[in-house]
Amino acid sequence: MSDTETETETQTPARPPRAGGGPWGGGAGMPVEKSMNFGPSAKRLLKRLQPEWMPLVLVTVLAVISVAFTVVGPRILGDATNIIFEGAISQNLPAGATEEQIVAGLRADGQNEQADMLAAMNLTPGSGIDFSALSRVLILVLAIYALAFLFGWIQALVLNGVVQRTMFRLRSDVETKINRLPLSYFDRMPRGELLSRVTNDIDNISQTLQQTLSQVLVSLLSVIGVLAMMFSISPLLAVIALVTIPLTIVITAVIAKRSQKKFVAQWAHTGELNAQIEEMYSGHAIVKVFGRSREVGKRFSDKNEELYQASFGAQFISGIIMPSMMFVGNLVYVAIAVVGGLQVATGALSLGSVQAFIQYSRQFTQPLTQLGSMANLLQSGVASAERVFELFDADEQLPDPAVPVVPTREGGRLVFDSVSFSYSAEKPLIQGLDLVAEPGNTIAIVGPTGAGKTTLVNLIMRFYELDGGRILLDGVDISTMTRLDLRSRVGMVLQDTWLFGGTIRDNIAYGRPDATEEEILDAARATYVDRFVHSLADGYDTVLDDEASNVSAGEKQLITIARAFLARPSVLILDEATSSVDTRTEVLVQKAMSTLRQDRTSFVIAHRLSTIRDADTILVMESGRIVEQGSHDDLLARGGAYNNLYNSQFAAPVTDEV
Numbered sequence: 001m002s003d004t005e006t007e008t009e010t011q012t013p014a015r016p017p018r019a020g021g022g023p024w025g026g027g028a029g030m031p032v033e034k035s036m037n038f039g040p041s042a043k044r045l046l047k048r049l050q051p052e053w054m055p056l057v058l059v060t061v062l063a064v065i066s067v068a069f070t071v072v073g074p075r076i077l078g079d080a081t082n083i084i085f086e087g088a089i090s091q092n093l094p095a096g097a098t099e100e101q102i103v104a105g106l107r108a109d110g111q112n113e114q115a116d117m118l119a120a121m122n123l124t125p126g127s128g129i130d131f132s133a134l135s136r137v138l139i140l141v142l143a144i145y146a147l148a149f150l151f152g153w154i155q156a157l158v159l160n161g162v163v164q165r166t167m168f169r170l171r172s173d174v175e176t177k178i179n180r181l182p183l184s185y186f187d188r189m190p191r192g193e194l195l196s197r198v199t200n201d202i203d204n205i206s207q208t209l210q211q212t213l214s215q216v217l218v219s220l221l222s223v224i225g226v227l228a229m230m231f232s233i234s235p236l237l238a239v240i241a242l243v244t245i246p247l248t249i250v251i252t253a254v255i256a257k258r259s260q261k262k263f264v265a266q267w268a269h270t271g272e273l274n275a276q277i278e279e280m281y282s283g284h285a286i287v288k289v290f291g292r293s294r295e296v297g298k299r300f301s302d303k304n305e306e307l308y309q310a311s312f313g314a315q316f317i318s319g320i321i322m323p324s325m326m327f328v329g330n331l332v333y334v335a336i337a338v339v340g341g342l343q344v345a346t347g348a349l350s351l352g353s354v355q356a357f358i359q360y361s362r363q364f365t366q367p368l369t370q371l372g373s374m375a376n377l378l379q380s381g382v383a384s385a386e387r388v389f390e391l392f393d394a395d396e397q398l399p400d401p402a403v404p405v406v407p408t409r410e411g412g413r414l415v416f417d418s419v420s421f422s423y424s425a426e427k428p429l430i431q432g433l434d435l436v437a438e439p440g441n442t443i444a445i446v447g448p449t450g451a452g453k454t455t456l457v458n459l460i461m462r463f464y465e466l467d468g469g470r471i472l473l474d475g476v477d478i479s480t481m482t483r484l485d486l487r488s489r490v491g492m493v494l495q496d497t498w499l500f501g502g503t504i505r506d507n508i509a510y511g512r513p514d515a516t517e518e519e520i521l522d523a524a525r526a527t528y529v530d531r532f533v534h535s536l537a538d539g540y541d542t543v544l545d546d547e548a549s550n551v552s553a554g555e556k557q558l559i560t561i562a563r564a565f566l567a568r569p570s571v572l573i574l575d576e577a578t579s580s581v582d583t584r585t586e587v588l589v590q591k592a593m594s595t596l597r598q599d600r601t602s603f604v605i606a607h608r609l610s611t612i613r614d615a616d617t618i619l620v621m622e623s624g625r626i627v628e629q630g631s632h633d634d635l636l637a638r639g640g641a642y643n644n645l646y647n648s649q650f651a652a653p654v655t656d657e658v
Contacts, residue, residue, distance in 0.1 A: 405476050429455060
């Protein structure tokens, strides 16, 4: 196939109007008013992780070990606090006396509260702080926290691989899906909006999974572990700490409900803004020529303002979660400090236990706060996932037949048998079209804009499915062939050139990757590419940038024609292929095309009627119907529609100005 399937499917000029209201007026983004279906979309996103279930099990095990070490640390630090506190108290007690004697003396003096507090301690009067025991405890804590860090680091490393592989598969699935979508989908979807879903939304999903999967898992395990440790220290204080859970749930639910629609609107506006930017950039010269910069700038500013308002609202509302959780945590912290202090005074708890519990209370509220603050990340990520899933849910083109038919001959005979087609049921375009194109014939198609000329050749390429009738290529219905086989037999050169970043040689060889160097050069010489290439410093190794701005428009067109020449297809379609070529070069290219068209069926769409005078058959189309067909001379002699078109170009009346 000479010109790529990508080129023909994305640059076809015959397409229905887009939704969105005029040029640079946005696109078919997701409606802002639509509420996000959070639950099913989140579940569908998590299913994408199923192929990684073994690494996820490892991540969970590593997280459990890391959290277990982290959780046990404060309890052991509490023992260190007890060693210091009890040593300081013991140093001030008379040496030689026993703890029981001192406690009994305090009770005899009526100091029962102090007696209860000392009775709960492990005292050695006159001994002071046991630094040997303290150092052993601190070394143990240091080792525990080091192990917690090590297992946490390994867990993060494994999880990063899980997320990146999941995103790799997601991008691959998106690419595969795009290749299965019909051209009608791209007619409706602005390119900027589609690019936003493929790039911005997938990147946002990746960041969301990267930041939330690990934190959610670690936070939930931390809550469970810390809660167990708190109940082992003091059930009363643990119950006080549990007050934060229902408050967290209520606050998060209320705020998340309000921010949900804002996140949906944020990513919808992002896609629409990208669509505007892409169209503004593509049509920059037209905007300047017609002096519409101010209007285009205002439309951009309005859409940018909508994005700002949605983003500000989403982040502001969801941002309230964190300070709300911190406020609740501080209230609980005060309650634990007061009640814990009273329990130390009564001897019910040691100072180290209260100190450990206060640490646990912080560790308990922190993951709850993190879970609440991650609500905005989750909503943003799931909103992006929903937009990507909309792409996955789009209707695909009909699959290729299970047992395809391959033409036994390659003459290029095309038959249109009662073909009917319309872009929408309300507006019929082509109805009951019958046409036979014999091998070696050149069929020129002319007519006013919107007559269905390009649509006709698009049907040959099977970019759209027929509403009725059939098209036969060498006696085989094209719907029974694979698209790859069909398009490998058809070469197409469009008015809008498409070249990719690479050398001129690579762009020509794109039509047939296995072509030899000599075949590439022959194609270049036949289409007069060779003539201008020698004027370039690097010749055929000249690297074209993404826009091919280092060659002229006519030279770009010649390269695409050379690409079609090299492929040597059975059927050749030229859609205003010489529109960007100067008059002298056009004559040379026409001669090359005459050689190329030998023994091949050629369809030529042209507005300049001088380029199709030598066509075997000229079809004149109006409103999707062939109103006239015949040779150039025959049609002029009839004095009908073709004659009118011809005279409008070459025999326009001349008026004298007075």
